Amino acid sequence: MSVKVDPNLMKDLKEFGLTDANKCFHCGNCTAVCPLSTPENPFPRKLVKYAQMGLKDKILQSPEPWLCYYCGDCSDTCPRGADPGETMMVMRRYLTSLYDWTGFSRKFYTSEKFEIIAVVVLGLLVALGLWIFHADSPNMEHAYINSVWPVESMEIADLIMGGVLAILLLSNTARCFLFVLGDLKSKIPIKHYIAEAKELVIHLFTQKQFSECTDRMQWIVHLLIMTGYSTVFLMVVVFLAGGLDIIGLSWEKIRFQRDVIYPIWHPMRLLGYYATAAILYGTTYAIIGRIKKSKAPYKNSHGTDWMFLILLQLTTLTGIFIHFTRLLDWPLTTYVLYAIHLGVAVPMLVLEVPFAKWAHLAYRPVVLYLTKVKERYAREQQAIAS
Amino acid sequence: MEHKVAVYICTGCGIGDALDIEELGKVATSENSVPICKTHPNLCSQEGVELIKSDIAGEGANTLAIAACSPRVMYDAFDFENCIVDRVNIREQVVWCQKPNDEDTQMMAEDYLRMSLAKVEKMELPEPYQPEQEVSKNILVVGGGLSGMTSALEGAKAGYSVVLVEKEAQLGGFQNNVKQKVTFPYKDVQDNDIDNLIAAVTGHDKIAVYTGANIEKTSGAPGLFDVSIKANGSTVDHKVGAIVLAAGWKPYDPTKLDEKLAFGASDNVITNAMFEEMFKEEKIARPSDKQDVKNAAFLQCAGQRDPNHLPYCSSICCLTALRQACQVKAQNPDANVYVVYKELRTPGQAEDFYRKAQEDGITFIRCQDPEVKASGNQLTVEADDELLGEKVVLEDLDMVVLATGMVPVTAFGPDFSMEETEEGEEEKKKEEEEEDIIADIIRRSDILNLEYRQGPELPALRNDFPDSHFICFPYETRRTGIYAAGCVRRPMSTATAMEDATGAIMKAIQCVELTSRGAAVHPRVGDLSFPELFMQRCTQCKRCTMECPFGAYNEDEKANPLPNPTRCRRCGICMGSCPERIISFKNYSVDMIGSMIKAIEVPEEDEEKPRVLMLVCENDAYPALDMTGLKRMELSPYIRVIPLRCLGSINLVWIADALSKGIDGIILFGCRPGDDYQCHFITGSELAQYRLAKIAETLDRLVLESERVRVEEIAIIDWERIPEIVEEFMETIEEVGPNPYKGW
DSSP states (O other), rough: OEOOTTHHHHHHHHHHTTSSSGOOOOHHHHHHSSSSOOOSOOHHOOOOHHHHTOHHHHHHHOOHHHHOOOOSSSHHHHOOOOOHHHHHHHHOOOOHHHTTSHHHHHHHOOOOOHHHHHHHHHHHHHHHHHHHHHSSSTTTTTTTTHSSSSSHHHHHHHHHHHHHHHHHHHHHHHHHHHHHHHGGGSSSSSSHHHHHHHHHHHHHHOOOOOGSSOHHHHHHHHHHHHHHHHHHHIIIITTTTEEEGTTTTTOOGGGGSSSSOTTTTHHHHHHHHHHOOOHHHHHHHHHHHHTTTOOOOHHHHOOOHHHHHHHHHHHHHHHHHHHHHHHHHHHOOOOOOOOHHHHHHHHHHHHHHHHGGGHHHHHHHHHHHHHHHHHHHHHHHHHHOO | OOOEEEEEEEEETTTHHHHHHHHHHIIIIIIISSSSSEEEETTTTOOOOHHHHHHHHTTTOOOEEEEESSSTTSSSOOTTTTTTEEEEEEEEIIIITTTTTTHHHHHHHHHHHHHHHHHHHHOOOOOOOOOOOOOOOOOEOOOOSHHHHHHHHHHHHHTTOEEEESSSSSSTTGGGGHHHHHOOOSOOOOEHHHHHHHHHHHTTTTTEOOEEEEEEEESTTTTOOEEEEEEETEEEEEEEEEEEEEOEEOOOOOOOOGGGGGGGBBBEEOOOOOOOOHHSSSOOOTTTOOOOOOEEEEOOOHHHHTTBBBOOOOOSSHHHHHHHHHHHHOOTTTTTTEEEEESOOOOOGGGHHHHHHTTTTEEEEEEOEEEEEEEEEEEEEEETTTTTTTTEEEEEEEEEEOOOOEEEEOSSSHHHHHHHHOHHHHHHHHHHHHHOOOOOOOBOSSSOBBTTTOSSSSSSSSTTTTOOOOEEEEBBBTTTEEEEEGGTTTTOOOOHHHHHHHHHHHHHHHHHHHTTTTTOOOTTOOOOOOOOOOOOOOOOOOOHHHTTTTTTTEEEEOOOEEEGGGGGGOOOOOHHHOOOOEEEEEEOOHHHHHHHHHHHHOOGGGGTTOEEOOOOOTTTTHHHHHHHHTTOOOTTTTTEEEESSSSGGHHHHHHHHHHHHHHEEEEEEOOOSSOOOTTSSSSSHHHHHHHTTHHHHHHHHHTOGGGGEEEEEEEEEGGHHHHHHHHHHHHHHHHHHHOOTTTT
């Protein structure tokens, strides 16, 4: 086996935000200090070498970028300022673009102009759609959203969006799955996949790997954003109409979009508050961190990092405003804010979930799961051999 | 000189508490009838020193035995003009390493005083050597490259007249080929400014420049060198005091390289030196057809760090390759440039330039053994990347640049020592019998053409570099007054070469100044003694002329030694070599050490107090012994230490003297010999071991066991081991039993 060197990959990776990887002289301190690096999957130095040598195929098969949660220990320890943590981050962006078969992700990551235009155009389209498709007689006396955009129709729109997102994300995840498995895809028996299935769930919900990093604050912030986001996602996508109203499977008592506000103790309202607070705290912490460049993971910010945080925070803030205008019963303001809210939220979901940062919510647990499956398979092979 | 002896005993630093000073004084007053014997509680104080001075002035005392601390401390306090001074080390080596107020401790101190009195009796005040001819303070610089010119300029700036000899038609050396270089602050490539240096040198009125010149002959000695320079068809003679050798280097012959590197298989495989020449003339282009270079690979350590070629690292090729790679990139920013290296070595601040090269987008591949494959104009390099663990293939290369190393110009020419043995069968046989020591490699490289008995050029230490010890004695060659600078000494960068050149000219200046005062140069700086030969008894055995590590002796046709005192470093190796014992210094002689040995009182066998003589190198082992005292480690009370200038000055008669006197054992502390030697006089400890290998003969004659004599290698850091070594030897002596010659 021999490999061909491609010095041009470094130029390509620059577009994804790579700045300092060429400074690396391979002392290996980063791999030594990383709490998550293992002898089977050592990183980040290996990935830095792949980047320097332009080994795209090897990067494509590497699970390591998804095993890293970017605590920044490696970058703090690097004697040469090569910022290996950032290389891992760039690798995640790069891999996201490689997993995406539409090519949209690549454009989104490599061109800020494209990124902004895509968000703005989609946002405007959503607002326009809401302007065009609204009920004939909105209630202008009370802030009743259902009178403008009935929850039944919104659910249909929701489902369409959800379906498209799912198809895109799942197809990309399948590609991720196959790339990471590499030559093993036809070899590992199904029993191993079943045996390790719980890992997928555990990592999806707890990110317990992250808690092993030295800087636990990053894990907490990440967990807050993730749980807050998941909660609100469930509420607005799955429980918007209290279930699947379109086939009659819904429970009025947990419907999210309703005109009568829940009492303060209602679980839906409390969950809403938790999600709002968690996301707001998490994103504010991250935004301040990125502005101040307070720690290694926040030192280099790619355009998509900002876009992600801004959209998430704007979605949250507009959501909060809607909540207040509804409480104050200001109909017009509520409806306008609702349009803005969706104009921000939809691009965030449509663009970020299959094509950008949000995609990692699928890739990371899947790769972690596959790593466990591979390890299990390797152990078995070893046992057979001996 | 009439000796008027005075003994001073210091009672400070615990000496007075551990010894019976009155009894000690009796060794001087009663046993040796010394007229003046005084004690003082703090002899090194101003008051103590005044006490001594008043005796010198008032009583005419001129021979002083000062029993106090080690001679390695307080030497400035106990420095008395026109007086013979001996320091009796009863502090570090007696009271600090022995049981206080013990009979054996007292005996030890008394013995040391006896030995000192015997010693000073045999000492004379040295008179500085003044040659008949006037000592020249001019300096010859050989080689007009960066190092040579820097040396010449620095010497001239310091006020010395310099003669600069360059072989080529113009000054500049290798740097003439170099358009751009990387030096301080190592941030970027800079234009080479060698022309400014050339202008400064040629314009300086204290520098006489000879270009297209070579040295036909160098005879004489420091301060008295006669140099014949042949230039433009005529010969000019110059008298100089010291020489700086900055003759430079040549690139390693690439045709000797491994076939794997494909030198010669394609025009596009070139060396780093060829790259410089090309770049000086024009832009960087593919050598075969002058097309643009789109892909280039630099292969490091071509025939370097390789026992089959150059075993050493030339230290600058990595930096050179980085610069050349950056130059390719600067010309064509889209070019793919690879550096294949074993270990990238960018010492000091050159690391910054490595970083720049990384940032310029050079690709680095770590591989111990790359292979070049040539087909037509295109080249491929295959390399096992150690960081990747896989083979990397670099295709479509327009150019491969091999980093060949630096070979000193002294590495060329036949070995003089081999010639000599071919001269005649008879002589060869004789030398085989006598000479077990491997002769130094001296190549006829036509640089200095020295008229020295040991050979026409400088002896090499290793890999043909004429250095002597690059850590302990930088710039010093094994010929006194000749200092090496720049890449002839070891491979180095331009920045280091300039530093080196300045250091070497400094050494040359020290040499002419010290020589003009009749004093020794490093390491016995300022020593005024020099060897004197009692020629009537010389047997022309040639031992002294062959064994002097510095080639101080020439020979006449009848093989009589012709000493050159200004070449001498005063180690006394010749004194030890002479079987007739005709070589002595005013203050250091075979007789003097012999008398000291004879002064040791050896108790009768039934007293069960053995005696062990320790002959100790004063450069490393003696301070190590002081250190054991300083650390209050206990040593055997039965040892008697005598410091020697160098263990190489050991004369076998001392061993015979000691054993026939009844001393039970002899232990010698010297330095590590061989390639990584630590001897201040290079071959001293090697010669000592060589001589002692023949001690069996002496022991057999005396019917004594060979275990009684032992040599130990002691470095200055080995002080911790000394008590153990001594104890182990004492046990051996106990096993062997007492010397049967006791009481004879």
